[in-house]
Amino acid sequence: MNPRAALRSAGALSVTGLMLLLAACSGSSSSDEGTDASALTQANTFGTVSSSLDVLKWNFPAEPNTLDPTTTGGYAGTTIVASTCDSLTYQTADFEIKPHLATPTQVSPTKVTLDINTDATFWDGKPVTPADVIYSLEKSASPTAYYNFAFTYVKDMKQTGAHQVTVTFTQPDELFVKELSSNVGTVWEKAYAEKAGDKYGTAEGGIMCSGPLELSDWTPGQSITLTKNPDYWDPTFEAQSDEIDISFVADSSAVTQGLLSGDLDGASNLAASTIDSLSDTDAGTLVSGQTITQTYLALTNPGGRTGSTDLRKAIFGSLDRDTIASSIYQGAAEGAYTAIPSDYWESDATDIYEPAYESYEADRNLSTEDAKALVEKSGYDGETLTLAYAAGDATVQLMAQYLQQQMATIGVDLKLKSLQTAAYSNVLYSSEARKDIDFVIFDNYGYTLDPVESLAFFFGTGQVFNFTDWDDAAVQKGIAKLRTTFDTTKRVTEFVKLQDAWETELPLTTIVVPRALTFVGDGIGGVTTSAAANLQPSLALIGAE
Template identity: 30%
Template sequence: MRMLRTAALVGAIAVSAAACGGASDNNGNSGPSGGGNSPTPYQTVALTPPGKGNMASATWSLYAEPQTLDYVAAYDYPPNTVLANVCEQMLRITPDFKIAPGLAEKYEHPDPLTWVYTMRQGVKFHDGTTMTADDAVASIKRHIDPANASSWSTVFRDVTSVEKTGPMQVTIKTSKPDVLLNEQLAASPGTVESAAFLEKTGKNYGNPSAKVNCTGPYALDSWNTGDSMNLKKFPDYWDKSLTPKIDNVKLVFISDPSARTNALLSGEVDGGYMLATNSYEKLGSSGNGKLYFGANTGGYNAAVTNLNGPLGDVRVRKALSMAIDRKGIVNAALDGYGKPAKSLLIPDAFGIAPEKGKAASAALPELTRDVDGAKKLIQEAGADGKKIVVVTSNLAQEISVSANAIQQAGKDIGLNVELKSVAPDAYTALFTDPSTRDGIDILVTNSYDMTPDPLEMLQTLHTGDFGNYGKWSNEEYDKLVDQALATTDDNARADIALKLQDILLREMPGIPLFESPYSVFMSNKITGATPTMAMMSYPWAAQLGSAS
């Protein structure tokens, strides 16, 4: 899923913290040290030590306040970090990044165009009412209704009907095969909200006054605009294996990276995800807590948002890619804690076939810098002196550093690259409002998956998709996406994903920049948080508990 990560990109340092699960270094090899393209070693872990005892309260930091908690607009880190604990989906993403039953206890696929879901009996919403199939139908239909402008509408583009077909049964029909539709019901597209609550709150649903009414292990107790939210343990939660150990989790909004670091170091805040890279040394050596790194399903790239200008010529896109100093970006933006990307997909995006993803990534050549070769391509394309506009922002260091590197690359090969600086809020709007991208040729973004399937990100470059910012269109690519959507075997679908990757490397509708793992810090008081991208859908706070 092509989304902006509106915080400083996570990177990595070597950490001495003990961890559960396997660990791998920044080359994908087990062991304590990295190497390769990154001068800094680090380990990733699958899990953190489980929470042990009960606690009355804990405080967690968010780098930004969610604009809304309406699940149809949950298309970025802050709202999903909250909703993962409050709302639940038809299916569930597990901490090991697999898809499992969720509010639907089972699903069937009787024919290529039909998905049948049997909902769990006795599940309670936070207001005490009982979930039914009607709630699931109403919740899904909100994505399909154009009046709601769902950020996930393209997930349902092939859906012809969503109906209650039994007391606790929901049937979805599609016009063509779509395996990814089923998988994405484990993320925001599959959220189930009370139909009565949706009708009652109307357009106020998900805002600070109306809030939400879901089925998760925590209920949204209060929302103090501009300051914090409080999540309260839900005593009637159905999944006893995820009964929270902490009664109240206060989520505080701290947008300034230095202030977040200080709050964590002082113990004012017990934990947080997605920390500024320049805080790693302090946090990792403070003794006040532990810093962990986990699998990340996405990397940063320069998305081409205008194919009507010079970048409409693939030679210009390739030339710009050839001229970018990726190692320089990693050093300047991440203090060396990361590595240059080889493609728009990274190995951890292949949750459906992990070994295949790792092997394919290892076989890919580095995107080496070749300024002379790039100059020749610019001359061949007749693009010498042509203007390209790259948007930049002080929202996060990796955005401004990347934009500056792209500008320098353009200058080195004869392009006139102009930087357009926008405020943080305006930068975020670029990903949801197409009109804000007028006059912009390149947008630095993070493309990641919320499910274990690389097709989730890959299908956003299908002709007409919401995340296809440059309206790039390739008939060969579209046919392969459709073929993948009809392929139920995971390994076979991964093979198609690799073919799609080859096309993206050949055509460059997005220019790969760099990648790094996920980060989480927890004070010495608590432990248990999911350290991977699974926390975007999985109730990570329900795993928290005292460290002793």
Template identity: 25%
Template sequence: MTRTRLASGASRHLIRVAAAGAAALVAAASLTACSGGSTGGAAATAEWKLTTTTAKPSGDIDSFSFALYAEPATLDYAYAFDYPDNQVLANVCESLLRLNPDYSLSPGLAKSFANPDPLTWVYELRDGVTFHDGTPLTAADAVASMQRIMDPQVGSSWFSVYQNVESITQTGPMEVTVKTKIPDSQFNQGMGGSAGVIESAATLAAKGKDYGNSTAGVNCTGPFALKEWKSGESLTLERYDGYWDKELRAKSKEMTFSIIPDATARVNAMKSGSVDGSWQIPMESAPQLQASGKGDVLYAPSSATSDLVVSNMKGVLGDKRVRQALLMALDRPGILKGASQGVGEISDVLTTKLVWGTASEAAKKTAFDDITRYKQDLAKAKKLVEEAGATGKELVYVTAPIGNDFSVVSQATLAAAQSIGLKLTIKTVSPAQYTALFSDPSAREGVDLFYTVWYLSSPDALEMYGVLRTGDFSNYGGWSDAEFDKTVNEAVGTMDPAARSVLTAKAQQIANEELPWLPLATGPLPLFLGKRITGLDPSMAFLYYPWAAQIGKR
């Protein structure tokens, strides 16, 4: 999905996906790993494997707690666009569709959906669903919730999911019909995230601009209801006994998110057992967390890649040869080792296989095997710079004091540029100024490169390439390629997932060759799960799936 507005605070794109431990993962008998990997070679400093499920709970639990590295900016689904916001909201509010831990989509508040013609999506809502205040879910609630995201006065972070929508109307007692201006396969893909959340129309009207803040709260349909929000301290959720989905009835009467911005304090809370878990644990702290005996360091499948965004195609990097040269000059194994202690894998593309679940096998081979590999080759890279007439030219790289990976990547980029005859100036800005790079074009003026960890919120790799089309808001460098645009636009209008994946694979090949962004690596999503609790299916879908409802007594 394309983005048009970022939530306040730290951008969702700047958070370190591989911000967790690198100690050798000793999987407990209660954990089941479905796949694994290690970086291999000199960069490998830790053994790790992906964990997709943990043992079923032995029973319910009175309460448990998770640490948050920052307070949510909001619980308003229209603006929820960051890790703290969405990991809380996922357990309280629900969408028309459900994005599952394996990144598949299934019915959510809509018990079914149909695409009777290329311009129409029809959603049939479930009967018997109630909001936390006990009022029943209706089609009018869905229409109000969805139209709100389209309202330019609201300025939703998720507006672009609706960019091709012509109308949203109630067409039956529990039926909503969406008409689009052009065939748009991606609209339905977005209904498993915040863009598809349904809130009580009455609550939206009553709360107004206060909706979703720490005083007004929210009134949704999820397995937990928001009980209390102590600003700067914690958010407490309580089990909603009227929840419609018996399979995801919360196994805990209550759960608390403790807001602990300081990384050391957060780790100490986990080591002491005063909090039971946390997503995105600090990488350097994983060994001590694993050794603490208080729980397990786990690595979940992720939809994110770490990349260098080329933010100025009118400058030196406007020549593809220079972009290719810089990527070939980068010591990416060294970056992986320094930034995440070797946990992860080098990547030459901008997506991970997690979002290719509905693709054909031929498309996946095209997308991940039939591509250019950019191995480090300084001699070849230097020659490309010379051929482009770029020797001695200057690049401006913007970074911020956010985490160790930001420092590692900036210094590695400096070394790479210098090694092939380029000059690179590193400009360090505040985290808030860094966040502005994603939302304010003026903040990118004179900037050639910046670092991001970019995750996808839908189960379709096309989401990534939609944002790189000519003129798209998130096409930060103004890159333009006619064949790419044609391919992506055709894919958007292709409703069959397998057929669409063939076109998406072609788009990935073009991006791999043209390098509008420079891919660095992929890494798992790290977390800590305390010894008191189990039942979680670790996944990047924790931002949209009611993961806390799964957790019970170990």
């Protein structure tokens, strides 16, 4: 499914205007045509491994705040955790769920058993026990954990055998098992974590896990070094590099230079602004992979300056998402028009999702005149609104500048605020840091092909990314009902009925669904190039081609 809206003759900033913006930012002529992402290698894995590497040099654009699975966020943190700390299940590069540290069995709608692999050991040689699994799951269910939505209906978790844990639920929950390949199902050693206390997951406190790569060194603000676990229990994910040196350079130009010079062997989560420089080089291959990723424009405060739904409808409805995808992202994204877009859909239910989606797509294609009328109706009187975004990513910077110009065309004054990694992370995870911010651009990395996940994450009461504390009783009841429904057709039919609530209130909207851009250096293979890289021990698979 690839819906495309017709370009609006009197709507958003024109294609010509957008190209002039791109030219002004890049210093190139507006007539220059960049490489279209459709010309890139399209794959979820790239290259095979013929031998191991002594040292692999890899880059992510942002350093994780912690390696504690309960509170790490962002692509780098979750990918590093997935390669050091085994999860109960994992996902293939094509998002198929497989048993890993344990084999889950849905015994009944309200009972799941987890049979732990008896070969699994931690780095210190101790076996992975039911006590470790229960401890880890309980930590992930705690009120401060980022992913506790997965445990909403968990009643208890008990050891029911020498190598078995049984989870029971207060009501049926179709989502729980699907989440076990993410940080939700990550397991770490209870005794080590209890001794480390609040320092667990930090550079000082370290971690103790069972994965194929061990945390060897962490120099905050600079790099993380992982080394091969020589006694890893699962040959499927045996490390193919003896050492992996991970850098965290955010600046797209600097990363590009490192890749072209060979100082870096590869990089994940690249910005679309790197496509022209990296798409045709002997230094390696730029690969475009599948994602469950959305780039959002979200409100960050309840009520206040953005409290009017008419104002939000005007702003969200005036964005030419398809032009953003084709021009700013150079085709490495698809315009998206709902909070839960098509990359989350189950493939066997597209015919149910699609008609409803198309109606929202039509509603979000406002002309400039219609958007201006809504702004006037909203009572907006010229207050300056502030948009926060992450510094260093040239693509996001261009989009922020486009949003600023587009808001000006409908009479809304938008101030841009570029934030370095730590400050940006604070905005995402701290309501205090958001008090002077009205909007934020951020990416969500989904964990499973089921929109119910995102509903719980964004609209669940008290959840981390429910920035505006949006709480609709009917939606909460609806989410609970969806999670009880194991039948895909029935669940999706109910989802389509329910989504009008948040699509009317608009606490956030998706702008685009970006592709995963990964650069694989010449001579490197075994790279997972889809967004499933953070749902499996993907870094361990990378070696010499």
